[in-house]
Amino acid sequence: MTAGIDLGQPQAQSVRSDEDVVRVRQLVRAVAVASKLSLVDQTKVVTAASELARNTLVYGGGGSVEVTVVENGRRKGVQIVFADSGPGIADLDLAMTDGYTSGGGLGLGLSGSRRLVDEFQIETSVETGTRITVTKWSR
């Protein structure tokens, strides 16, 4: 399913079900390979994407993921945007704490995936939902 994708364009994937989370992982992996990320960095960014896509599904009530190859001078990278129009995150500081969970998870989704990527931005509000942008650069 990842064959023949045009990596010059942002790749979009909606997140409505479990299977979509798997699709997000496969998409991110394909883009990470194309951006020449090392094996460990590929694994890190795919894991982060898996955590965040699951958050989008479970806490955001579904949403969309967009994966783009970005370039910064000599380095390439993968940028992923997770957007949902769910209830937003009431206490961001608390949500970013290791071990905190409002659902039934391990509470590592947000805090853990932040450690796995190089850049991590989060915008959240009750009206518009949550939008998380992460970037992983090749070394």
Added chain:
Amino acid sequence: MERVPILKIGDILLVSIQLDMSDQTAVQLQEDLAERIVATGCHGVIIDITALDIVDSFVGRMLSTIASISKVLDAETVVVGMRPAVAITLVELGLSLNGIRTALNVERGMELIAAAHADELDYQLDDDPDAETATP
């Protein structure tokens, strides 16, 4: 939905996860395995994750739960074949897989289960017999 096959080899149940599991498949595996442990009366479970290119917190939690469930059902669980990149990522993610025994490959995993089982049959207070276990 796809299902992960469970093989019985002697006194051991072998689960080799070969696909990128959806969360539902993972939960299904957890249930299937509990049933098979009871049905077969096996004392060891080996979960081979050589083919998994990532383990996220959901799969990590599933592995922990399987280990706990099998312990209650008097079976030892060993997770084998974790790739280096996966291990490094789990450390960074902050997932410690507490309570799970690990081994490098299926063969070492079987040794571990055999040793644990032998200990139970012939218990003795000697030097730490669990030297090969991975969890503190």
Added chain:
Amino acid sequence: MALSTEESGRFAALLSGQDERVTTRWTEIVTSSLRGRLSQAELRRQVQDLHRAIVSTGEQGIIELSADSAAELRAALSELSRGRARQGFSATETTVSIFALKDVLAELVQESGGPNALQDYVAFSKLVDEMGLFTFESFVRTRESLIADQAEQLLELSTPVVKLWEGVVAVPLVGTLDSARAQVVMERLLQTLVDTSSPYAIIDITGVPAVDTQVAQHILKTVVAARLMGADCIISGIRPQIAQTIVALGIEFGDIATKASLADALRHVLRLNGVETARRQPRRDA
């Protein structure tokens, strides 16, 4: 900031009209600034190349450094800065070779006089400034890629993972561990565990001069990752100062086995494995 067609024409004419004199004078100024580290002949050739590139660009009309027509000029400038960067010249020494053209131009313009002398000189000198900046930029780029190459070579050099015994591998760390190197070491060690199916790894830090929190963290992460994979790590060769730093920094090594020397670590592993070593009385374990 291009020169107009007229200015370009005058510029090219000025330089080509007395080309012998321009290159000689230019070479003189550059030679004195480099204090004999490059031969006069070599410098003369470089200056002539530049001179030729400038004149031929000027003859085509407008001189605009970023335009397609100036490709030859840009190539000549980057060629010069690449060469200097590789030979170890400083950025100043490299760009001065371009700025020297200003001195030559000042002399020429002064002699020729003319109604537009001042205006021309200002315009010419702006172009030279641009050329200088371009040279500086490509000098920096060359240096950066040199540094990146060297860093990569260093990583390749670092740390072999050696097999000590059946099921026991060791990695003798030598030198300072930065984040990138620690990562390479960690990955290589873990991969070797898989490849050789070794349940024990010894990390020997005898050759590590100092341990800070970050280095300690990297070692700890390696140990935890190895455990996740089903292997055990032993750290050996902790020197007294390092032991003090570890305690002073409050780094928890937890239940990780530490041994004074590589030999002790190996003995420890072999004993765990049930292999008898000479120090101990032979006995049979169940």
